[in-house]
Amino acid sequence: MTQGLPKMGDMPVLIVDNISKSFRGRAALTAESFAAPEASFTVVLGPAGAGKTTTLRIIAGLDRPDSGRVVLRGRDMGGLEPKDRDIAMILDNLALYPNKTGFENIANPLRVRGRDKKEIETRVAEIAHTLKIAHTLKRLPKTMSGGERQRIALGRALIRRPSLFLLDEPLSSLDAKLRIELRAELRRLQRERGSTFLMATPDFNEAMAIADTVIMLRKGRVVQIATPQELYDQPVDREAALFVGAPLINLVPARMGGGSGAPAILTAGGSLAMPEAFATLPLAPDVPFELGVRPENLALASPESAPIRGELTDIEPLGLKAALTVRNEACELRALTTGAEARTVRIGQAVGLAVRDAGTLTAFDAQSGRNLGHAPGL
Amino acid sequence: MQTKKLSPLQWVLMLMALTVTLFPVFWILMTAIKPPTDWNASPAIWVPSEPTFVNFKTLFDPEAIREYGVGGVSQSATKAVFGSVLASVTATFLSVLIGLFSAIGISRYGDGNKATPLIILSGRMFPPAAIAVPFVIIFSNIGLTDSYVGLIAIYVAVTLPFSTWMLKSFVDDLPREIEEAAMIDGLSRMRAHLTVTIPLIKGGLFATTMFIFILNWSEFMFALVLSYTNVSTIPVQLAKYVTATAGTLYGVQAALAVLAMVPLVIVGYLIQGHLARGMTFGAIKQ
Numbered sequence: 081m082t083q084g085l086p087k088m089g090d091m092p093v094l095i096v097d098n099i100s101k102s103f104r105g106r107a108a109l110t111a112e113s114f115a116a117p118e119a120s121f122t123v124v125l126g127p128a129g130a131g132k133t134t135t136l137r138i139i140a141g142l143d144r145p146d147s148g149r150v151v152l153r154g155r156d157m158g159g160l161e162p163k164d165r166d167i168a169m170i171l172d173n174l175a176l177y178p179n180k181t182g183f184e185n186i187a188n189p190l191r192v193r194g195r196d197k198k199e200i201e202t203r204v205a206e207i208a209h210t211l212k213i214a215h216t217l218k219r220l221p222k223t224m225s226g227g228e229r230q231r232i233a234l235g236r237a238l239i240r241r242p243s244l245f246l247l248d249e250p251l252s253s254l255d256a257k258l259r260i261e262l263r264a265e266l267r268r269l270q271r272e273r274g275s276t277f278l279m280a281t282p283d284f285n286e287a288m289a290i291a292d293t294v295i296m297l298r299k300g301r302v303v304q305i306a307t308p309q310e311l312y313d314q315p316v317d318r319e320a321a322l323f324v325g326a327p328l329i330n331l332v333p334a335r336m337g338g339g340s341g342a343p344a345i346l347t348a349g350g351s352l353a354m355p356e357a358f359a360t361l362p363l364a365p366d367v368p369f370e371l372g373v374r375p376e377n378l379a380l381a382s383p384e385s386a387p388i389r390g391e392l393t394d395i396e397p398l399g400l401k402a403a404l405t406v407r408n409e410a411c412e413l414r415a416l417t418t419g420a421e422a423r424t425v426r427i428g429q430a431v432g433l434a435v436r437d438a439g440t441l442t443a444f445d446a447q448s449g450r451n452l453g454h455a456p457g458l
Numbered sequence: 459m460q461t462k463k464l465s466p467l468q469w470v471l472m473l474m475a476l477t478v479t480l481f482p483v484f485w486i487l488m489t490a491i492k493p494p495t496d497w498n499a500s501p502a503i504w505v506p507s508e509p510t511f512v513n514f515k516t517l518f519d520p521e522a523i524r525e526y527g528v529g530g531v532s533q534s535a536t537k538a539v540f541g542s543v544l545a546s547v548t549a550t551f552l553s554v555l556i557g558l559f560s561a562i563g564i565s566r567y568g569d570g571n572k573a574t575p576l577i578i579l580s581g582r583m584f585p586p587a588a589i590a591v592p593f594v595i596i597f598s599n600i601g602l603t604d605s606y607v608g609l610i611a612i613y614v615a616v617t618l619p620f621s622t623w624m625l626k627s628f629v630d631d632l633p634r635e636i637e638e639a640a641m642i643d644g645l646s647r648m649r650a651h652l653t654v655t656i657p658l659i660k661g662g663l664f665a666t667t668m669f670i671f672i673l674n675w676s677e678f679m680f681a682l683v684l685s686y687t688n689v690s691t692i693p694v695q696l697a698k699y700v701t702a703t704a705g706t707l708y709g710v711q712a713a714l715a716v717l718a719m720v721p722l723v724i725v726g727y728l729i730q731g732h733l734a735r736g737m738t739f740g741a742i743k744q
Contacts, residue, residue: 140642142642161641163641163642163646168642171635173633174635175639176639177636177640177654179657179658189642189644192640193644236639236643
């Protein structure tokens with residue numbers, strides 16, 4: 081399965097070619113393939129246990145794949161120790177040396193490579209300045225805050241200029257505010273240096289904010305390789321659609337209306353005009369499928385004329401926006417509106433819902449959950 | 459060190475525990491400085507009225523005790539002290555060295571293999587007396603009885619399960635990611651273990667070394683059955699003060715026991731900081 085390899089003129093920095101790995105008989109990765117082009121920010125996205133960490137560890141040389149190859153700048157990495165691979169990595173739990181100060185932690189990669197003292201001092205000072213951790217250099221990790229430790233680990237990786245940076249959930253232990261701040265900083269550093277980053281995260285928002293390309297992993301298999309926007313608009317299947325975006329996408333049973341007249345989708349106790357894109361889909365009249373509607377694609381409309389009607393059962397204020405829950409005899413739908421609009425309606429009231437942009441509707445196969453509109457190899 | 463206020467009940471219990479632990483030590487110390495007439499006087503003499511060093515002198519000069527009209531000591535303890543130091547130090551060093559590398563191997567590269575550590579531990583499941591006889595037979599066939607090489611070999615074999623298991627628990631407690639970070643920083647696997655793993659389990663390493671040394675230092679049975687004339691250790695020598703002609707020389711025995719305690723007390727004092735940290739290493743994970 082090499083469908084994900086981008087067609088590019090020059091060689092990607094990293095090629096992961098058909099990697100499989102199992103631990104004690106349990107498959108952790110199955111035939112994983114992808115590539116990361118020069119100066120790109122690639123994110124490996126997936127729930128816990130999807131194989132993100134294993135992927136990064138195999139690329140780093142900490143674990144050995146059962147089969148397959150890791151190719152870094154055209155060189156097969158098979159059998160090479162981590163130190164010979166021209167990579168830097170931030171491990172899941174940071175793994176700072178507890179008996180070394182901030183300075184010594186950051187300086188370690190240069191020290192073990194025998195660089196001279198003067199150079200080490202200048203470069204550590206430089207990195208510490210960029211990461212705003214100059215004040216922690218003389219302290220031991222146990223006296224630092226979570227964010228400071230995170231930055232020290234970042235500094236230890238960034239002190240070198242390897243071909244590839246591997247980041248295993250580097251922001252997971254931080255509070256929300258710091259996470260957002262640091263991820264912007266990561267993106268900036270990557271751009272400024274033109275480095276190639278590969279980051280693992282379970283958080284779609286993080287991937288969305290930072291990635292050029294997202295590699296979606298599930299149970300050790302690559303399910304989709306796409307830009308964050310593509311992943312959001314055309315998820316490969318139902319599960320991927322549910323994994324990205326909050327509030328969750330609405331998945332409602334639907335079928336194409338038969339008979340004469342303009343083609344329509346019969347769903348949610350109503351009828352929607354069929355979007356153009358659906359014309360090419362393998363949808364026969366009266367064969368059930370599942371319609372995917374993002375909550376932000378549903379708008380409040382007058383209960384008389386709206387294609388979908390129901391009772392408003394819940395309003396969840398989200399600040400600028402509000403999530404509405406609308407229920408009728410066929411299904412329950414979530415719609416995202418502005419906070420102001422939400423204040424015009426009350427729980428218990430009959431409301432109507434209309435689709436804002438029919439172009440973003442997705443159709444999933446009722447049995448397999450596959451996105452019928454997703455072109456393979458996209 | 460943190461100081462802690464004790465309740466009266468805790469004081470009493472603590473005193474009782476101290477009495478039970480320290481009374482034998484006190485008695486040995488007192489016996490070591492008693493003249494022969496006081497050794498097993500009845501009623502017991504707690505503190506000798508005329509303390510003497512004759513018992514200590516007799517250890518290295520068997521004739522010294524004759525001034526009290528007691529004879530029967532034929533051999534000086536010099537060889538036994540030398541033998542104990544040689545066998546215990548060498549065997550402890552080898553046991554901890556081999557145990558350290560097996561511990562790292564099992565902990566880091568064992569990959570779920572539960573059998574190997576258990577097989578290593580099974581060496582401790584036999585009563586020493588049960589394996590002593592086969593050892594004597596095997597060692598006499600290959601000419602290792604009454605040699606330090608043989609004695610050290612068996613000490614290493616017997617203590618290796620302890621050193622492996624103790625060190626394994628310390629290595630297990632150390633997150634392997636720290637070593638992996640070092641490998642990514644540019645160290646080979648071996649150098650990562652030598653320069654990162656070992657310094658970080660220093661406390662455990664000291665505690666284990668101390669423990670293994672005590673085991674070897676106080677070992678009696680193997681030394682007894684494997685030694686004739688060339689080899690001797692302090693515990694074997696202690697048994698030699700039970701004489702046919704003069705009865706048991708309690709004072710001389712006590713003097714040698716006091717000497718045997720000295721290195722343990724000194725080493726214990728020197729490393730007590732590490733010892734305490736080693737013992738609680740697993741409890742204070744950050």
